[in-house]
Amino acid sequence: MRDLIPLFAALGLLAAILAHIAIWSPRNIWVKLGALATTAAFMPVAYASLSVMLSRPKPIELEWSREQLADAAVLGARLEEGKAIYVWLGMDGVDEPRAYVLPWSEELAKQLHGAQRTAEQTGTQVRMRKPFENSLDDRNQEFYAAPVPPPHEKQEGPQNALRFEHSGTAPNTAN
Secondary structure, X not given: OOOHHHHHHHHHHHHHXXXXXXXXXXXXXXXXXXXXXXXXXXXXXXXXXXXXXXOOXXXXXXXXXOOOOOEEEEEEEEEEOOOEEEEEEEOOOOOOOXXXXXXXXXXXXXXXXXXXXXXXXXXXXEEEEOOOOOOOOXXXXXXXXXXXXXXXXXXXXXXXXXXXXXXXXXXXXXX
């Protein structure tokens, strides 16, 4: 959502520049008024299109700003056979999860399904290796279950354990 305001401001600035050029061009007044009306109509249409796009998954091929990301957590997924694979990814350094759509691939669908089963059995999460690598080779993208973390190291003993210490003398009970 934070990206919407700067994008809309940039669109507004570009529209204002075009309107300025239209006003000062040596054209008929009706052409100038038509250019201003078109600019005025452009702004709400641009805002509406940007806000509608916020709720749609982004094609994974269009993610060029995070192309070097090594892997991401798959927070959710939906398979539509023959159509697409929808994933909801959590990435390091990004506050909110993002929705993406991958083109249908039976191999990727099998990987995702297998990784989901394995992650459920081991209690880990599903991850995606090289989610945004721009390559013609689909084998670079891979779903997998995160490895089980090693158990914590055992300590010498409980920190708050009660210890019995013999004083060496027996209590006197002969009276």
